[in-house]
Amino acid sequence: MEDLFSVRGRVALVTGASSGLGRHMAEFLARAGAKVVLAARRLEVVEELASKFAADARDDGASLGVHLDLADPGTVPSAFDRIEQAFGRPPQILVNNAGIIHFAKFLDHDDETISRIFDTNLKGSFAVAREASRRMAGVKEGSIINVASTAGLRTPGFLSAYAVSKAGLIQLTQVMALELAHHNIRVNTLCPGNFVTGMHQVMADNNVDDAIIKRIPQRRFGRPDDLDGALLLLASDAGRYMTGSVVKVDGGQTLSWL
Numbered sequence: 733m734e735d736l737f738s739v740r741g742r743v744a745l746v747t748g749a750s751s752g753l754g755r756h757m758a759e760f761l762a763r764a765g766a767k768v769v770l771a772a773r774r775l776e777v778v779e780e781l782a783s784k785f786a787a788d789a790r791d792d793g794a795s796l797g798v799h800l801d802l803a804d805p806g807t808v809p810s811a812f813d814r815i816e817q818a819f820g821r822p823p824q825i826l827v828n829n830a831g832i833i834h835f836a837k838f839l840d841h842d843d844e845t846i847s848r849i850f851d852t853n854l855k856g857s858f859a860v861a862r863e864a865s866r867r868m869a870g871v872k873e874g875s876i877i878n879v880a881s882t883a884g885l886r887t888p889g890f891l892s893a894y895a896v897s898k899a900g901l902i903q904l905t906q907v908m909a910l911e912l913a914h915h916n917i918r919v920n921t922l923c924p925g926n927f928v929t930g931m932h933q934v935m936a937d938n939n940v941d942d943a944i945i946k947r948i949p950q951r952r953f954g955r956p957d958d959l960d961g962a963l964l965l966l967a968s969d970a971g972r973y974m975t976g977s978v979v980k981v982d983g984g985q986t987l988s989w990l
């Protein structure tokens with residue numbers, strides 16, 4: 733059973749690993765024995781976390797921090813070069829998690845905001861997934877987990893650019909799954925509901941927390957460790973026949989009738 737869900741010794745790249753869900757998922761994978769690469773714009777933060785995770789690992793733990801800016805395409809291949817230098821191979825697991833949010837009425841979304849959200853959440857995530865896929869195809873092995881959001885499945889108010897970017901990422905996942913299966917690369921979407929992280933603060937600031945909780949059948953926001961089971965399923969051989977799947981972890985929020 734343990735072997736089925738094992739990620740021990742695998743190289744796992746987690747983007748957006750300097751905070752929130754990405755930081756938690758990187759730490760969880762490191763504790764599970766993966767060689768974790770933490771990527772974000774704040775290099776000093778991910779380098780410090782990488783040293784901590786490597787020191788905490790039970791056996792031959794190895795973690796690395798790399799600089800990656802989804803809005804700056806040139807940083808993508810160099811991050812993968814750095815990983816190959818360090819580990820002698822491309823990652824077997826990509827958790828394509830970095831993202832940003834903007835809370836405003838549709839009518840108040842300006843051009844700069846729309847570009848920033850799309851360039852990061854969609855174009856940037858696309859570029860990371862494509863670079864990972866090219867390199868994984870060379871070794872005929874890979875599991876890509878695109879972190880979208882239930883906002884890409886339902887119809888949230890005040891998040892138009894964000895919701896569209898996440899819906900696009902879900903569609904991208906499915907197209908990738910279709911085209912990459914013959915390279916032995918699986919591609920799935922993880923869709924968190926509402927989790928308490930720095931990103932979630934925008935909801936609290938706009939006084940919508942109470943309204944959201946009433947629409948979650950389990951009547952609570954998610955905690956980062958609520959993602960652990962789904963992440964391990966998609967990352968490990970336990971999910972070997974899963975590709976193109978959309979895995980929701982949302983306390984039932986997308987089932988709400990309101």
Ligand SMILES: NC(=O)c1ccc[n+]([C@@H]2O[C@H](COP(=O)([O-])OP(=O)(O)OC[C@H]3O[C@@H](n4cnc5c(N)ncnc54)[C@H](OP(=O)(O)O)[C@@H]3O)[C@@H](O)[C@H]2O)c1
Binds near residue numbers: 753775802924
């Ligand atoms: N929290 C939720 O309720 C929730 C729900 C559904 C989906 N999600 C998704 O989960 C992912 C993580 O969200 P979170 O809640 O953990 O948010 P968070 O705490 O704000 O973390 C976002 C991460 O993305 C990184 N990032 C932002 N812009 C970047 C860029 N241009 N290039 C590279 N990295 C960038 C940030 O690092 P740097 O600033 O160091 O670059 C940070 O590590 C996002 O894709 C989000 O849409 C979150």
